[in-house]
Amino acid sequence: MTVKTVAMLTAGGLAPCLSSAVGGLIEKYTAVAPDVRIIGYTNGYAGLLQGQYLEVDAEVRATAGRLHRFGGSPLGNSRVKLTNVDDLVARGLVPAGANPLQVAADQLVKDGVDVLHTIGGDDTNTTAADLAAYLKEHDYDLQVVGLPKTIDNDIVPIAQSLGAWTAAAQSALYARNIVAEHSSNPRMLIVHEIMGRNCGWLTAATAMKYREWLDGQEFVPGIGNDRRRWDIHAVFVPEQHIDIEAESARLRAVMDEIGCVNIFLSEGAGVADIVAELEASGQEVPRDPFGHVKLDKVNPGQYFAQTFAEKLGAQKSMVQKSGYFSRSAAANETDLALIKQCTDHAVDAALAGESGVVGQDEERGNELRTIEFERIAGHKAFDADVDWFTAILDDIGQTH
Numbered sequence: 536m537t538v539k540t541v542a543m544l545t546a547g548g549l550a551p552c553l554s555s556a557v558g559g560l561i562e563k564y565t566a567v568a569p570d571v572r573i574i575g576y577t578n579g580y581a582g583l584l585q586g587q588y589l590e591v592d593a594e595v596r597a598t599a600g601r602l603h604r605f606g607g608s609p610l611g612n613s614r615v616k617l618t619n620v621d622d623l624v625a626r627g628l629v630p631a632g633a634n635p636l637q638v639a640a641d642q643l644v645k646d647g648v649d650v651l652h653t654i655g656g657d658d659t660n661t662t663a664a665d666l667a668a669y670l671k672e673h674d675y676d677l678q679v680v681g682l683p684k685t686i687d688n689d690i691v692p693i694a695q696s697l698g699a700w701t702a703a704a705q706s707a708l709y710a711r712n713i714v715a716e717h718s719s720n721p722r723m724l725i726v727h728e729i730m731g732r733n734c735g736w737l738t739a740a741t742a743m744k745y746r747e748w749l750d751g752q753e754f755v756p757g758i759g760n761d762r763r764r765w766d767i768h769a770v771f772v773p774e775q776h777i778d779i780e781a782e783s784a785r786l787r788a789v790m791d792e793i794g795c796v797n798i799f800l801s802e803g804a805g806v807a808d809i810v811a812e813l814e815a816s817g818q819e820v821p822r823d824p825f826g827h828v829k830l831d832k833v834n835p836g837q838y839f840a841q842t843f844a845e846k847l848g849a850q851k852s853m854v855q856k857s858g859y860f861s862r863s864a865a866a867n868e869t870d871l872a873l874i875k876q877c878t879d880h881a882v883d884a885a886l887a888g889e890s891g892v893v894g895q896d897e898e899r900g901n902e903l904r905t906i907e908f909e910r911i912a913g914h915k916a917f918d919a920d921v922d923w924f925t926a927i928l929d930d931i932g933q934t935h
Contacts, residue, residue: 538886540572542588542648545608546579546615546655546662550684550698551705551864552874554609556654558602559878565596568886574646579655580615580662584628584635586642603871606863614823617662636669643677650678650885656685656696657913660892664908667890680885680905681892682877686862689734691912693894694901697877698862700869702730703737705861707744710799713855714745717764717795724796724849728836730858731801732827735772736917738801739924741857742770745799746927761793768796769933771804771839774919778934783846785932790847800839802830802858809838876903 543560545553557575564571573591576582589610591599602609615628617635629635643651653663660681667679683693686702710727717723729738745767754762768789771777790796810820810828821829836854844852866874881893884905891905898910919925919935928935 538568538571538649540574540647541650541652541885542574542576542583542643542646543610543652543654544576544579544583545610545612545684546653546659547612547684548614548656548686549607549612549862550656550686550696551606551701551862551866552684552698552870553612553654554605554607555603555866555871555874556682556684556697556878557609558599559874560652560882561591561596561599561602563879563882565599567882572647574648575610578611579613579659580617580639581613581628582611583639583642584615584623586646588646604865606865614658615662616658618665636666637673639666640670640673640675640677644675648677650680652881652885653679653681654684655681656683656687657690657911659684660690660908660911661913663892664911667908678885678888678890679908680881680890681908681911682881683892683894686737687731687734688736688740689731689913689915689917690892690894691915692897692906692910693892694897695873695895697874698866698870699737699740700873701864701867702861703740703744704867705864706737706741706857707748709855709857709860710741710745711748713857714765714797716853716855717797718759720851722790722794722848722850724790724798724840724844724847724852726798726800726836726840726843726852726854728800728802728854728856728858730862731773732803732806732830733773733914734917735774735801735804735919738770738772738799738804739917739919739927742767742799742927743923763793764795766797766931767799767927768931769798770927770931771798772801772917772919773803773806774916775804775935777805777808777839779842779846781934783843785934786843787847790849796843796847796849798839798843800836802835802856804835805839806830806833806835809833809835880905
C-alpha cells in the first residue's frame with residue numbers, strides 16, 4: 536500500500552512524551568517520506584469521531600523539533616472508548632444508534648487516511664486494537680500504529696513506556712519540597728500520593744529517584760537537619776497488602792523518635808479494601824467510561840492520612856499529590872532517546888505496512904518491534920520483589 540496521508544492523535548491522561556512523540560513522527564516522516572500528508576486529530580478519539588483535525592504544513596514540519604521541549608500535547612487529549620456506545624451518545628460524539636467504530640472508520644476514509652498513529656496508554660491502545668480489528672474485519676485498507684504512553688509503566692508486554700522515567704524524576708523533584716514540610720509542625724505526617732491506579736512502578740521509581748537525591752546530600756543533624764527526617768518511612772504500592780496495624784506500630788515508633796513520618800503512597804494502594812468498605816456500607820462508588828473507580832472520589836491519600844494520623848498520634852497531617860506536576864513535564868534525556876527510537880520505528884513500520892504498538896517486547900528479549908494488538912493489555916503489575924525495590928524497603932525497615 537502506498538501511504539499518502541498519515542493521521543496522529545494523542546489520548547488518555549497526559550505524560551511527558553506526547554508533545555515529543557508528535558514532533559518525532561513529523562520529523563521522521565519529513566526526513567524519509569516528505570510527500571506524505573500529515574494531519575493531527577484534536578482531542579484524541581473525540582476529534583476523530585467529529586472529523587476535527589489540524590494540518591501539518593511546511594512551517595510545522597520545519598519547526599517540529601521544538602515540540603521536544605514541551606510537556607502536554609499540542610493536539611489535545613480526551614478519554615474516549617470507542618466501544619462504550621452509551622457514553623459516546625451521552626456526550627454527543629455519535630448519534631443514537633450509530634456504531635462508533637464505523638463512525639471512526641468512515642471518518643478516516645473520508646479524510647483519506649492510510650495510517651493512524653495513536654499515542655496513548657493501555658486504554659488508548661486497546662481502543663486502537665478495537666479499531667484495527669474493525670478495519671480489518673470490514674476490509675478497510677487502513678493501518679493503525681500505536682505508541683505506548685503511560686507514566687504508570689503498566690502496558691503488557693512493553694518493558695518501558697514513554698514518559699515514565701521522566702514522571703518518576705519529576706515526582707521525586709516534587710517530593711524534595713513537600714518533604715520539607717516535616718518541619719512545619721511537631722509530630723507531622725506527610726503522605727505523598729503518586730499516580731498509579733493498578734501498578735506501583737511509578738511510586739517505587741519515585742522513591743528510588745528521591746533516595747538517590749537524598750544520598751547526595753550533606754546534613755547538619757546537630758541542629759535538627761537530620762537525614763532521618765528527610766527520608767521516606769513507608770512506600771505503599773497496589774501489589775502489596777497494607778497491614779494497617781503492623782505498619783502503625785512501626786511508624787508510631789518512628790514518629791516518637793524523630794517527630795515526623797513521610798509516606799510515599801501509590802494512589803491505587805489499598806483501593807480494593809476502601810471500595811469494599813464503601814460498597815458494604817451501601818455507598819455507590821463512581822466510575823469513569825472505562826469502568827475505573829474514580830480515585831478522586833474515593834481519595835485514598837486522605838483515607839490513609841486520616842487512618843495513620845490517629846494511630847500515630849500525629850498533630851497534623853498533609854496529603855500532597857504529585858500527579859499533575861509529574862505527568863505534564865517535558866520529557867527528559869532518557870525518555871527523549873526512547874521516544875526517538877519508537878517514533879522512528881513507528882514510521883518505518885507504517886511505511887512497511889505493519890500495524891500494532893511499537894515498544895520493547897518483554898516476551899521477546901525487550902526487542903523494539905511492532906507488537907501485535909491482540910497482545911496489548913493494561914494493568915501490568917509491578918514486580919514488588921525486584922531487588923532495587925526490596926532494598927529500599929529493607930533500608931527503611933518496612934516488612935515485605
